[in-house]
Amino acid sequence: MTNVEVSRRVLDNPIQAETIQFMPFKIKFTGETEIEKRFNPETKENKEKGCLENSFRGYPLQGEATKLPAGYTGLVLDTGVRVFAGEKENIRAVKTFNEFNYWNYDRVPSDNDNLKQALQWTKVAEALHSLD
Template sequence: MNMDKVIHIQKADSEVDEDINIHYMPCKIHSDGEAKVSQYFSPNITKDDKNGLLKASFRGYPLIGKAITLPKGYKGLVLQENNQSNIDKERKLFTKHVFKELVYWNWDKTPSKNDAFISALDWIDIAEAIHAPIGDENIAST
């Protein structure tokens, strides 16, 4: 049985919205349907001027957040699948939104480099350093 799948990501035909607020939430929602997020999630966000952290709440739970800018040369994409009939063979996703910044939230702790999401972003810089060509000036003589 061949389990290979092909995923195509295409630019949307219309203008892509780049003025969007992205929130990475620490929760699982067991639904694949659309949600009226802008109607039901417009948090009252306060900023702590001392440490730059953000505070809000979601369904009564306190959130601690941090604004994160994606690394230079990278963009985040919000993708939408228009036709799910070919889900077993081939999927076509279209770019709906593009973003360069997001707010990363935690329930019970301050966001830190120990969080999987933030450390994954750090991996981009590490991977570039590992795969960069090594010149003679980078080799230390022993």
């Protein structure tokens, strides 16, 4: 079993949406990067398409700012390397967030995307649990 440790200080200080980027790919990188200097200045709003636009290594990205459902908090976890090998039992939350930027490759985010459907599922679960 893995335990997630979350301090009150981390919970009480969520970071800004533009700092959290949900990308449609995997990057083998540990540590922090300069999102504010390297990625954010290139993000533009396309009012015609109703989305944000940027690129990563030449691949076009289209995205939007997305809020978590009410009552939910996102966690940025410090897992280390060993947790993936099943060796680590405790990981800790280092940041929290209430909203983030969600990106697709060259496609405007829509309600048909898996992430959007997963976020809507919280409403379904809430409705099912309220039936007493």
